[in-house]
Amino acid sequence: MRNWTRVPSVLDWSIWNQTCRESQKDPSTFACKANSECFDHEDIRGYRCNCSAGYQGNPYISDGCQDIDECANPEDNQCEKVCHNTPGNYTCSCPSDGEGCIVDQSHVIKIVVGVGVGFIVLLFMSGFLYFGSRRRKLMRLKEKYFQQNGGLLLQQQLHQREGHTSTMRIFTTEELQKATDNYAENRIVGQGGYGTVYKGILPNDIIIAIKKSKINHRNVVKLLGCCLETEVPLLVYEFVGNRTLFEHIHGQTEDPKLSWETRLRIAVETAGVLSYLHSAASVPIIHRDIKSTNILLDENCIAKVSDFGASRLVPLDHTQLYTMVQGTLGYLDPEYLHTNTLTEKSDVYSFGVVLVELLTGKKALSFDRPEEERSLAMHFLHALKEDRLFQIVEDCLLSENNTEQLRGVAGLTKKCLRVKGDERPSMTEVAMELEGLRVMGSHPWVSIELDMEEETVHLLGKERPESLMTHV
Secondary structure (H helix, E strand, C coil): CCCCCCCCCCCCCCECCCCHHHHCCCCCCCCCCCCEEEEECCCCCCEEEEECCCEEECCCCCCCEEECCHHHCHHHCCCCCEEEEECCEEEEECCCCCCCCCCCHHHHHHHHHHHHHHHHHHHHHHHHHHHHHHHHHHHHHHHHHHHHCCHHHHHHHHHHCCCCCCCCEECCHHHHHHHCCCCCHHHEEEEECCEEEEEEECCCCCEEEEECCCCCCCCECCEEEEECCCCCCEEEEECCCCCEHHHHHCCCCCCCCCCHHHHHHHHHHHHHHHHHHHHHCCCCEECCCCCHHHEEECCCCCEEECCCCCCEECCCCCCCEECCCCCCCCCCCHHHHHHCEECHHHHHHHHHHHHHHHHHCCCCECCCCCHHHCEHHHHHHHHHHCCCHHHHCCHHHCCCCCHHHHHHHHHHHHHHCCCCHHHCCCHHHHHHHHHHHHHHHHCCCCCCCCCCHHHHHHHHCCCCCHHHCCCC
16 A cells, blocks of 8 residues: 555535434425435434436536436337327327237226216116016015005005995005005014014004904904915004913912902803804804903903914804814814814813813813823812812802802813713803893892703704894
């Protein structure tokens, strides 16, 4: 180094002793001008300026960084056909027949937007056509079910009866859906083996019952109308809101226990309904599911027999039917249970069990009781055999004034519960005997023999009393 006359020198410099962020706070002293960028120095405190990409010149003077024309020099651009210079950059475009060049992105965007809009319109039109076709198919299906379920015939009959006192009408599916809030769960008022019953409210505030038969009797739940546009026709009934006989006699309501007079009247009314179904209806009907839960009570505790889901019409030239066993354990006729032979006497047996419930206040079948008492009917018959009637009669029913009535009803109940159907009385006989016992309680001065078999046979040979009939 002693022989060197000159040595190289490197000047490392920066502007000010601040970073770019600190210097930009005061534009009057910031050194980087337009179209330039600021960079912090890596080794010493301060910053430097460089022209931005696409510009060249002096970044420290005004308008010192000038645009570079990339299109002027083919090496500075990548266009294969037409180059367009822009401030700080450039773009390329293709002629209409250009191949191998970069396509203008604006055309791509237009194509994508066009395809998207077309797809949405196509989807909308497809949905419109699909739902329109589905609606027309549903309308045709409703019309098919309406005709299949006898809607046209019923409609003609209703038109013929215009001007007469008739509250019957045909409902549409939309009306019933609206009345039940589309069959909401909170509208369910009952569920059984033959369907669910919904509470509905019509636009005129009439409360109805809808369940997923011409029967006309004051003690049968009144049929208000029907809907024939579904595969399974819907029946619309009057709403009976005072719960069931089962709930009243088994203490499942806040109301006081039913008195003996009320219970006997309910028994008379129910027997009258069954007698009507068996003999007075145009075609005999066997209910087949008589039980205390199917006997509804209105605000005045008037009995209303309901749930004809299991009932069967009996051809006029038949006295019995062979069917699969249906019904409720505890109420089933033992003869029907073993032979599958359905007769009117099957309803008599079930009604006999209801009479035992009215007398004892106990459930027809309970596994909470001792084995010999689980079947209420068998327990009742055993108690009668041992002359223990007043030990099993509910305490609240006992009084000095109704002893003979209780004995009379118990004796009738025993006849209803006979194992052989042929030995049971008919429902007409049962209804008449119960009515006689009730009259005896209302007018104790009337002398009525408890054994009414001769009188019953005599009366059956004549026209049925007006009090036991309901005109259709």
